[in-house]
Amino acid sequence: MVTTPRDSFDSLISENSNPQITEPEPPSSPRNVFRPFTDTINRAQALASAALTDDSEFTYNHNIFYDDKTTIDWMHEFAKERQQRRIAWDTPGVRGQALRLVNTSRRWIILIGTGIAVGLIAACIDITSHWIADVRLGYCQNAFYLSRDSCCSGIATNDPCPGWIEWSSSYFLRYMMYTFICVICATSASVLVITYSPHSKLSGISEIKTILAGYIIKGFMGKWTLLIKSLGLGLAVGSGVWVGKEGPLVHVACCCANLLIRYTSREHNEAQKREILSAAAAAGISVAFGSPIGGVLFSLEQVSYYFPDKTMWHSFVCAMIAAVTLQFVNPFRTGKLVLFQVEYDRLWHRFELVPFAILGIFGGLYGAYFIKLNLKYAKMRKTTFIKNFPILEVAILALITGLINYPNVYMRLQPSVLLSYLFQECNASTPEALCNLDNWSQSVALLLSACGLGFLLASYSFGVALPAGIIIPSMCIGALFGRAVGILMATWHETNRDFFLFASCPAEGTCVTPGVYAVVGAASALGGVTRLTISIVVITFELTGALNYVLPIMAGVMVSKWVGDAIGGKRGIYESWIHVLNLPYLDNKDDEPVPVVYVKEFMTSIDDLVVIQTNSSDHVNTIDSLQSTISSCTFQGFPIVNQDTILQGYIFRSELKFSIDKALLFDHLTGETECVFESRDAEDSSCLLLREWVVQAPPTVTSSATLQLVSNMFFKLGLRYICVVDKGKLVGLITKEDLWRLFNSDRLKTMAVPILGTVNDESRQGLLHDDV
Known part of the structure; x- marks a missing residue:
């Protein structure tokens, strides 16, 4: 049976859904062959009309179709979308033209508004975080609110800036001030x-992936989440803790889109909503890296569950608008989208493919062991006393981070500033330590120590009660290692110009560009921790402009992906955190073979279900009996059968409860009123007719169907549940969470053929679900 989630899902509650269609349904015609879809539309229309009959609690915002912690019905949403289009196209005259215009323009208004909002918010976060990061070291004498770059505009990085004042001439006092801030x-x-929005912690990408797959999490994209995420992100990133803003900006962008959807339309479609959220996710990455194309690919490769062609176009427009808005605000006062945009003029050489591959191996190793260590910290955080003191944990982490960061000149910098230095070719603005090959050993030691310490700090920081991403910290760690390798290669070339590998190098001047190694290392580390490929290459290319180095970047990311998959499996950090958070997410991109398991082995038997019996001479369904049924269990839906257990239909708990509440409140019926689920020749006003709420043709399979077939039905049709019938008789039921629990249980292999038979009662109870 469809049930509510267990305690592990108590923190996940849904956004207000509003599956209304206020337009009346056109008369049926012979071309209407989608009877199940029409029944669904009729139910949604009935709900909407009932909700709008009074100014009481049954308003248009009332969540009457999707309950908390449930999965949307994609078939219903697609059918509703087709019905809305049909109504618009079948309505004649000016009113029809207006409906078509509204339906077409509404989505574009939301997308453009989202892009503008995300660009403005990202600019504010950038300005805030950079100012806080600079205030840790000093302040602007003329205007305290200015960052160092703004205060020292026009002055080279390595030159003295008279307007910028350090906190003290004493190293110890500067050290303490840095740590204190x-x-x-x-x-x-x-x-x-912790106080205002627990949903604001972490990056939010794991939850966004689950939401885009159809799950409902109430409040996760609300106005409080947007406000606290934006404020907290500027403080957290500016503090110096090893977290990034790039992943959380995806969450911020989805919050903006969700609020625009909520406040610009009385009726919205949950499937359309997820298409818009996919586009918003692209805008979040676009403003994070100044990479509109990379943002679209990131949404396609990492975040989105359903990504049709039109969503790609919408994502591109939304990402472009966000990037243009960010560039118009110009938070860095450089005219560039990101602070670390660089270009390279020197070509790479074939012998460098070997160190590039080494960087790829490092990226794969980093990603695999980062995920393992991070998950160990997450488990420790959930099972020890630390879980009761999340704020104290952050304070101690920040204290340790400040004490470790300041002595190392690289770790002391803002991550984006550090990347800009590591990526650059040697010039007047590059720190001398990165280009002085005469003192290469000290530079390499500082880089490698920062890399190792950053790995330890980042692996713990991602998971504490802060808005936190892992993209920029991972890129910093990879870039630190890559720059160290680049300096070693450059030093080797300077001291051994006659070595045969350097035959293609010019006789005079430099041959190796250490900054390129930092770029390849950053891309490889990011690929290792996220298991992404194409989007990382495009993002790296867009943020650096290194057209000549696309192939080395591709090589590094490819090797990183192979090594990471071989050592740590195919789950990236976001997929791993989906399991940590216990979110019911089924990966439709998983290419692992599905074992041969029959439905009867893992379905929930009819003996464990609560069904509604109809057409029975010795049993009459009344309002009181149905209310008793609803209150006695937590199931989210009820199969309807006759006295021979022949399946007659299916009704959702929320719709049944709403129809009963409406009848008692508006129609003034009593608890003894008979409830009828089937059609009758003559309408009886003394009965509560519930046929309009019933799914007349629920999806079904036989008990001899295989797990492969069932999983394909859930993936490709977007189902919430499947009824199991044999010769028309209901024998069991499968929900989406049943499938999720099965795929994540150890007993799946033991149930596979050739091990036949049914599971015992204890195993069956372990497979009972809580939710669709």
């Missing part, structure tokens, strides 16, 4: 998250 900002961000 780190602790204050990080703790403030944690207090905001």
